[in-house]
Amino acid sequence: MTNNNGTINQHCDVIVVGAGMAGLYLLHKLRSAGYSAIALETGDDVGGTWYWNRYPGARCDIESLDYSYSFDPDLEKEWQWSERYATQPEILRYLQFVADRYDLRRDIRFSTLVKQANWDEGAAQWNVTTATGDTFTGQYYVMATGCLSLPKEPDVPGVERFSGATYFTNAWPHEGVDFTGKRVAVIGTGSSGIQCIPLIAEQASQITVFQRTANYAAPANNGPVRAEHQQKLQADRDAYREAARGSRAGVPLPRGEEPFFTVEPEERERRLEAGFALGDLLTISSSFSDLVTNPEANNAVQEFFRNKVRAKISDPQTAEDLCAKDFPLFTKRLCLETNYFETFNLPHSKLVNLRRTPIKSITETGIDSTEESMEFDAIVFATGFDAMTGAIVAVDIRGCDGVELKDVWAEGPKSYLGLNVHGFPNFFTITGPGSPSVLSNMAVSIEQHVNWITTTLNHLRKEGLQTIEATYAAQEGWVTHVNDYADLTLYPVANSWYMGANVPGKPRVFLPYIGGVDTYRQVCNDVVEQDYLGFELSGSSGSHCNDGVVRFVKPDVQMVLDLIASLEQAPLESLPLEKARQQMEANTANRAPGPEVGEISDGTLPGPFCDLDYRLYRPTTEGPHSVVVYFHGGGWVLGHASSDDPFCRYLCVESNVLVISVNYRHAPEAPFPAAVDDAYAAVNWIAINAESLGGKSGSLAVAGWSAGGNLATVVCQMSQKQGGPKISGQLLVAPVTDCDFSTTSFSDNAEGYGLTRNLMQWFWNNYCAVSERNDPRASPLRAESLAGLPPAMVITAELDPLRDEGNAYAAAMQAAGVSVKHIQAPGQIHTSLTAVDTVNSANGVRKAMSDAVRIFSNYH
Numbered sequence: 001m002t003n004n005n006g007t008i009n010q011h012c013d014v015i016v017v018g019a020g021m022a023g024l025y026l027l028h029k030l031r032s033a034g035y036s037a038i039a040l041e042t043g044d045d046v047g048g049t050w051y052w053n054r055y056p057g058a059r060c061d062i063e064s065l066d067y068s069y070s071f072d073p074d075l076e077k078e079w080q081w082s083e084r085y086a087t088q089p090e091i092l093r094y095l096q097f098v099a100d101r102y103d104l105r106r107d108i109r110f111s112t113l114v115k116q117a118n119w120d121e122g123a124a125q126w127n128v129t130t131a132t133g134d135t136f137t138g139q140y141y142v143m144a145t146g147c148l149s150l151p152k153e154p155d156v157p158g159v160e161r162f163s164g165a166t167y168f169t170n171a172w173p174h175e176g177v178d179f180t181g182k183r184v185a186v187i188g189t190g191s192s193g194i195q196c197i198p199l200i201a202e203q204a205s206q207i208t209v210f211q212r213t214a215n216y217a218a219p220a221n222n223g224p225v226r227a228e229h230q231q232k233l234q235a236d237r238d239a240y241r242e243a244a245r246g247s248r249a250g251v252p253l254p255r256g257e258e259p260f261f262t263v264e265p266e267e268r269e270r271r272l273e274a275g276f277a278l279g280d281l282l283t284i285s286s287s288f289s290d291l292v293t294n295p296e297a298n299n300a301v302q303e304f305f306r307n308k309v310r311a312k313i314s315d316p317q318t319a320e321d322l323c324a325k326d327f328p329l330f331t332k333r334l335c336l337e338t339n340y341f342e343t344f345n346l347p348h349s350k351l352v353n354l355r356r357t358p359i360k361s362i363t364e365t366g367i368d369s370t371e372e373s374m375e376f377d378a379i380v381f382a383t384g385f386d387a388m389t390g391a392i393v394a395v396d397i398r399g400c401d402g403v404e405l406k407d408v409w410a411e412g413p414k415s416y417l418g419l420n421v422h423g424f425p426n427f428f429t430i431t432g433p434g435s436p437s438v439l440s441n442m443a444v445s446i447e448q449h450v451n452w453i454t455t456t457l458n459h460l461r462k463e464g465l466q467t468i469e470a471t472y473a474a475q476e477g478w479v480t481h482v483n484d485y486a487d488l489t490l491y492p493v494a495n496s497w498y499m500g501a502n503v504p505g506k507p508r509v510f511l512p513y514i515g516g517v518d519t520y521r522q523v524c525n526d527v528v529e530q531d532y533l534g535f536e537l538s539g540s541s542g543s544h545c546n547d548g549v550v551r552f553v554k555p556d557v558q559m560v561l562d563l564i565a566s567l568e569q570a571p572l573e574s575l576p577l578e579k580a581r582q583q584m585e586a587n588t589a590n591r592a593p594g595p596e597v598g599e600i601s602d603g604t605l606p607g608p609f610c611d612l613d614y615r616l617y618r619p620t621t622e623g624p625h626s627v628v629v630y631f632h633g634g635g636w637v638l639g640h641a642s643s644d645d646p647f648c649r650y651l652c653v654e655s656n657v658l659v660i661s662v663n664y665r666h667a668p669e670a671p672f673p674a675a676v677d678d679a680y681a682a683v684n685w686i687a688i689n690a691e692s693l694g695g696k697s698g699s700l701a702v703a704g705w706s707a708g709g710n711l712a713t714v715v716c717q718m719s720q721k722q723g724g725p726k727i728s729g730q731l732l733v734a735p736v737t738d739c740d741f742s743t744t745s746f747s748d749n750a751e752g753y754g755l756t757r758n759l760m761q762w763f764w765n766n767y768c769a770v771s772e773r774n775d776p777r778a779s780p781l782r783a784e785s786l787a788g789l790p791p792a793m794v795i796t797a798e799l800d801p802l803r804d805e806g807n808a809y810a811a812a813m814q815a816a817g818v819s820v821k822h823i824q825a826p827g828q829i830h831t832s833l834t835a836v837d838t839v840n841s842a843n844g845v846r847k848a849m850s851d852a853v854r855i856f857s858n859y860h
């Protein structure tokens with residue numbers, strides 16, 4: 001409909017912004033599902049990225065065979081790529097071909113910039129306004145605006161003063177540029193700079209490249225489409241595409257299984273050389289499991305890349321300047337290059353290292369650096385994008401109660417799955433922040449999002465529902481999960497656009513999801529299967545919501561659980577005792593060792609029935625040290641003085657204390673109260689002999705994990721009752737404090753998180769007759785009074801059957817006036833709290849533990 005003032009007003013089911021790869025497929029999919037939809041696009045044709053970025057040398061860096069749509073086998077058969085990495089004109093032709101083939105242009109409004117989008121709660125629809133005042137209303141609003149579509153303003157002083165020609169790689173003139181005989185400056189050496197510099201150098205009489213940060217780059221080794229790839233695809237199209245969807249990065253490559261340093265040096269070198277020669281982004285990173293998590297491994301491969309540069313460049317200083325050194329490899333997108341480094345061997349090329357020689361200003365005729373004035377005919381800016389969030393918040397988007405998305409995202413984007421934002425019903429982002437997006441083959445990620453959104457709209461339609469909106473809890477949970485994953489990697493240390501670090505003032509937050517395309521797809525499917533977990537769905541007949549957090553186990557904890565599951569071991573409680581002990585022993589043998597301590601010595605001390613083994617961990621610092629008597633875990637049945645070795649080392653080093661891990665008699669051979677008697681005797685003996693062991697007299701704390709936590713606090717109760725040695729503090733890590741199996745944590749966490757209800761039952765049955773379990777020396781929570789106990793640090797794990805009894809014990813001690821610090825660690829399991837150097841997401845709580853022990857050692 002045309003208004004009186006000539007503006008347009010149109011209604012449809014779905015308003016889409018953007019007609020790039022995402023907008024095109026979405027339009028097709030929506031139409032096929034029977035929705036009316038319109039796409040609004042600033043450009044005057046389709047293509048998005050491939051419409052705007054027409055600079056010389058612009059190409060994809062994921063092989064074209066993979067970087068293309070897979071939704072229609074006929075389309076795939078009709079289009080043949082001429083090269084392994086197609087150029088921009090060919091990719092644009094492909095997207096134009098798609099638009100024509102599915103007759104999409106009739107529902108796209110070109111040369112239309114969307115300025116504003118408001119959610120009208122009463123009408124349950126979005127009102128969208130363009131720069132020319134046209135308005136569109138729709139039940140759903142989808143931003144298919146691209147992750148790399150809003151150019152970043154160049155932050156070089158004097159840009160406006162230059163009287164020569166200026167070009168931006170991301171808004172290149174359609175008619176092309178002839179640099180023949182021109183003196184050209186290029187500012188920026190990211191992917192676009194690296195692609196265009198060699199081709200500009202072929203024409204220019206002089207090329208000067210201004211580089212702030214050198215980037216890692218591998219040779220593209222472009223050529224015809226790889227025959228083996230083509231054959232694989234043609235042999236079984238579905239299997240090929242499915243392998244891509246089920247891969248880490250959306251390209252059919254297996255995930256690296258082996259840590260770098262576990263591979264023999266010659267084999268490591270062979271894999272690096274082969275990956276490098278192959279010329280692609282992902283082979284090297286997929287050759288090992290830990291290149292983005294282990295700094296040493298990353299360093300080794302960085303050096304491999306730097307040596308390749310050094311071998312290519314004749315001038316040693318230029319070579320060093322071109323070597324990336326400021327950030328870990330892969331934490332910025334690896335670039336693929338063709339003749340890039342060789343360009344700097346040409347007599348008419350020059351590299352200006354802005355770290356050494358910054359630009360003072362752009363002038364009327366060129367660029368003044370701190371060292372010289374240079375004259376140019378043209379300046380090319382390859383200065384990148386305000387990535388992932390820029391194009392979204394460039395539109396004034398207002399959700400419920402007029403709240404502006406820009407404000408909600410002021411400290412970094414918050415989104416559920418990178419698809420929807422709490423407070424913004426019926427609003428979707430394609431490849432939004434918090435989804436794999438730019439860390440993946442975007443063609444695969446775009447298709448997955450479009451399919452998910454369409455499936456969701458179909459569901460709403462089928463159920464007679466009008467709106468869908470992420471809940472606050474689900475969104476917070478997802479944001480935490482995205483950050484947890486990033487924090488396990490080296491990505492957050494780089495000043496990359498993944499971190500928003502290229503745009504002044506942009507919050508420093510890791511924007512995409514690093515868990516992988518495969519993992520992420522599973523998450524999205526799980527959400528649907530669990531009745532749209534974390535979404536509120538509403539219609540005229542009311543609303544319903546299965547609220548919750550879709551991934552609450554910490555990512556590294558999940559990896560450990562997956563590894564354990566892959567071993568397919570029989571449950572411990574199903575094994576004969578000796579076999580159970582052997583299995584536990586075998587499992588602990590492969591752990592990370594924990595930090596180096598000053599000295600480890602083994603000894604025995606007299607117990608009430610027999611000598612007890614102990615292992616002593618001494619710090620490197622000069623003694624005497626405060627003493628911590630430590631009791632190992634293992635359900636009173638398994639384990640020994642060195643079975644919690646990494647954790648004991650950790651406490652020794654981090655708290656600077658002498659840790660003495662004492663063995664005690666085990667059940668069922670020596671049932672309750674044997675372990676208690678031994679533990680109490682050990683503390684008494686150590687208190688008396690502290691000095692001769694190199695400890696401080698009168699400064700003794702106790703600590704224990706699991707059943708060891710039970711013994712540690714039982715010892716405190718006994719010592720207090722019987723006038724035993726003074727104990728300065730108790731560290732109780734996931735302790736057993738009661739024999740009650742009816743708690744919520746025992747039902748919620750009965751299985752699937754390492755320690756199971758059945759196993760715990762087996763431990764108790766071995767340890768203690770049912771008639772004796774009410775004894776506070778077995779169930780310390782049942783003590784008559786907890787008053788006067790030493791200060792305590794109690795750590796419980798959210799996903800532990802023992803969680804509630806640990807929490808109850810902390811609360812009971814607090815109620816009795818004991819000084820208690822208590823942390824319930826979210827997303828952790830019974831065994832992860834002490835998994836030093838394996839479960840890094842527990843580093844924070846571990847630090848709290850070691851701090852507490854340090855503080856205990858000051859109370860004496």
Ligand SMILES: Cc1cc2nc3c(=O)[nH]c(=O)nc-3n(C[C@H](O)[C@H](O)[C@H](O)COP(=O)(O)OP(=O)(O)OC[C@H]3O[C@@H](n4cnc5c(N)ncnc54)[C@H](O)[C@@H]3O)c2cc1C
Nearest residue numbers: 018020021022042048049060061062114145146149441442
């Ligand atoms: C040089 C370059 C090379 C790349 N190479 C690869 C590669 O090899 N592999 C890969 O996976 N990815 C690559 N990418 C990422 C690439 O952006 C995606 O692969 C993909 O093209 C994104 O498609 P899209 O439709 O989501 O977004 P885009 O292609 O960015 O399209 C978004 C569209 O939305 C329009 N738009 C934005 N805001 C508004 C508004 N307010 N109003 C109206 N219209 C608006 C824009 O004009 C644009 O046309 C590359 C990116 C660049 C810049």
